[in-house]
Amino acid sequence: MSTSVRFDRGHTDDLMSFLTASPSPYHAVANAAGRLEKAGFRQVSETDAWDASAGGKYVLRGGAIIAWYVPENASAHTPFRIVGAHTDSPNLRVKPLPDSGSDGWRQVAVEVYGGTLLNTWLDRDLGLAGRLTLRDGSHRLVDVDRALLRVPQLAIHLDRSVHTEGLKLDKQRHMQPVWGLGEVREGDLIRFVADEAGVATDDITGWDLMVSPVEAPSYLGRDRELLAGPRMDNLLSVHAATAALAAVASSGGELTHIPVMAAFDHEENGSQSDTGADGPLLGTVLERCVLARGGTYEDRARALAGSVCLSSDTGHAVHPNYSERHDPTHHPRANGGPILKVNVNMRYATDGSGRAVFADACEKAGVPMQHFVSNNSMPCGTTIGPITAARHGISTVDIGVAILSMHSARELCGADDPYLLANALTAFLEG
Structure with missing residues (x-):
């Protein structure tokens, strides 16, 4: 696919509305929940007993939301396909x-x-x-x-x-x-x-x-091919994951797994909280999903062993004024499609098997894929990916959209990349 192809900007327009309406993690999860409600999902309380019914469900806790869709044919050991993201921004x-x-x-x-x-x-x-x-x-x-x-x-x-x-x-x-x-x-x-x-x-x-x-998100550039706005790290991924999960749940297709969206709080300061990725929330929700369908510890172990997670977070596009700060052979570009993030010291959780999973999803979606690896002389950031892999034993792949001005009050990305990411996440959740 040529990266010069122009796309319907409906998804990006909707992202801009989502960013404006989500000035805090609490607003972000409320807005994500509202969108899922329109797709037929219903909220379940952590203090209530959960049933084995099929359909879309979600849990809210503070600035975190976990949502999942149980197909009619799900067994107690049906594996999960998870898109992870975070709701907080510096x-x-x-x-x-x-x-x-x-x-x-x-x-x-x-x-x-x-x-x-x-x-x-x-x-x-x-x-x-x-x-x-x-x-x-x-x-x-x-x-x-x-x-x-x-x-x-x-x-x-x-x-x-x-x-x-x-x-x-x-x-x-x-x-x-x-x-x-x-x-x-x-x-x-x-x-x-x-x-x-x-x-x-x-x-x-x-x-x-x-x-x-309070400055609203806006298109930027001669051809409006760029998007400037606040909190794209990482509400861009939360928005794409919400759209992908709603699309899969509404498609009526037969699934061999349970699609999940997990958007955590406190990633920007280490994820160690009851609503962070290093807390028990995701593991508790997945285990309760198994137990609600009459599952055992053995079913839980089987389900997690067959599960895979895409940790979706923003990454670094090559900076035209500081290109020497990037690896010389890996220069992700705006509107070049989502990036696969690799670090052999496990600051990102991707390995070769994970690369194959994401490459397959991009191929099915007809979406171009790029690669990101840090310059050896520059420290590498990290995400919820390694935390998810280590805490739950789930195969995890780090991906995202390449942006400039990460952690600025106003960040910059290609205006087509949010749409490309959402399509790749949909293909992944469809399996």
Whole structure:
């Protein structure tokens, strides 16, 4: 397939809507669940007994969602085909005592989450989003999607060495956004957020709030062949996996396995949480699926031994201004199709057998495939792939879409690549 082929941009248009509507992991899983509900999936509670009925089901926990589709002919030892992704992105998150400021400026105390490119948050219009925990234990999503906050950069007149010595940012002193003028009053921010969410301040007993850029995703370039937007690492994969699972569940085709989407939180800081890939959530869901159909430990072992997972996360497109930072023989390009990510030190979980699985899915989907490996002189990042493989004993393959500006407040990819990834994931889940 020629990479110059133009595609229907309906999928990418929908991705842009998904990114805009998902300023936090909690919004992302709610939006994914809503799309699955339209495809006939139903939510099951972790505290209820699960039945053996066929059809689409999903579990929500915090910023994580796991969804699966049980075909009519599934046995207790039917294996799983899993697409893994993560819902979180590097950003700035509100501290427990958020009201701060000095010299007549009112500020919000934030903590840096993940490996964010700090400079990309400077002089940018920022909103506020996340979830509120109410006194009765329920949660309320909130999204202040307008210019509310700003992290102002120091003027060049006060930092003459910035071009010769580089911009130096202290995470504590330099990254606190301003949101107004006047005296700092304790409780102001939460009173404001409560009003935005339509709840009483006294009903709020906890919060998980984060800063988000309010600039909408947009096509870029002379021919609009690029896509710029926030949180593509890794909501691009969450969106593609949701679309693929819904398509497979709605196709009516006969399946020899159970297709699964697992989108975790906290990948950007190590995945060690009850909603992260290094937690028990996926293993518990898969085991309960087996047991609900009358399975035994032996059935569980058989099912996992026959399972395979695609860990879908963004990777690095070759950078035209820094091409020497890339491996000289592996230069993934925008709109060149999804990438297979390889690292022999197991920062990625792909091996030769896994390559064959993904190559087969791309061939069936008519999608071009690229390869990514790091320059030997550059440290390699990692994903949920090795965690999934090691924790569950499931054959795992690391893949994704090649982007620029990874971990920036606004990232860049080829506008056709999200569509190509979704088609490859659909072919994989179809088996």
